Amino acid sequence: MLEQSVLIIDNNKDQRLKIQNDLKIKGFSSFGVSTSKDALKLLQSFTPAAIIVDLDISTNNGLDLCRELRNVENNWTPIIIISSNDDELDAVLGLELGADDYMIKPIRYKELIARVKSVIRRGNLCCIGSQTGDVSGNGKEVQLTNGNLTLEPDHFMFYIQGKPVDLTPKEYEILYYLFKNKGKVLSRYNLMCELLGDEDPTDERIIDVFISRIRQKIEPSRRNPTYIKTVRNIGYMMNDISHLDKKAVMEGDAFLTKG
Secondary structure, X not given: OOOOEEEXXXXXXXXXXXXXXXXXXXXXXXXXXXXXXXXXXXXXXXXXXXEEEEOOOOOOOHHHHHHHHHHHOOOOOOEEEEEOOOOHHHXXXXXXXXXXXXXXXXXXXXXXXXXXXXXXXXXXXXXXXOOOOOEOOOOOEOOEEEOOEEEEHHHOEEEEOOEEOOOOHHHHHHHHHHHHOOOOOEEHHHHHHHHHOOOOOOOOHHHHHHHHHHHHHHOOOOOOOXXXXXXXXXXXXXXOOOOOOHHHHHHHHHHHHHO
């Protein structure tokens, strides 16, 4: 088995060296830099198996680096973000920008290494083309529909009444999971595990933030959701809608016009 490399962006030298040492013990090679500029330069010459970014790097916010990697460089190497700010919105923003996992300081180093292994393991797995989904004869997953909503997993596209709607990668993952389990109640824990692939989610309230943002994009009426139902004290469920009634369709048309 080839040795896998991890890139660490952290301007705290002691912390960076500690992470590198623990990675080495577990059979990883690693490269450590203190600035996002150095990281982007290094990434021109090699492709790591995972990237660890401390959001507190002084020369450039770690979220900006995450945004540049995903949106400018089109680099989808698994990313773990580390933050000293115990703020769920920071975590949500990082995940929406394309990060795969996050940790709040103080760092639990054994857990960090476990998370590195997890994001690498999940790196080649994606909801698109999942073997658990319905597939056509050529092995491609067919589109998923529910009421006026359509998901095309093979193209990573989402539509309302045939009109494309922009979703962040994490919003898409959650919506896909809800589609695949429509009619079933899913706990926040289940959704969080699907989002992060983590057996012990840090803060399940993050799911509420994601669901709220998804509803803003897909629901005809935000006060009376048609698609994603809240199941009190448990989590959420996507209603299995064969066809919307006339009123709901009209509301949907009005919603799309406003958007």
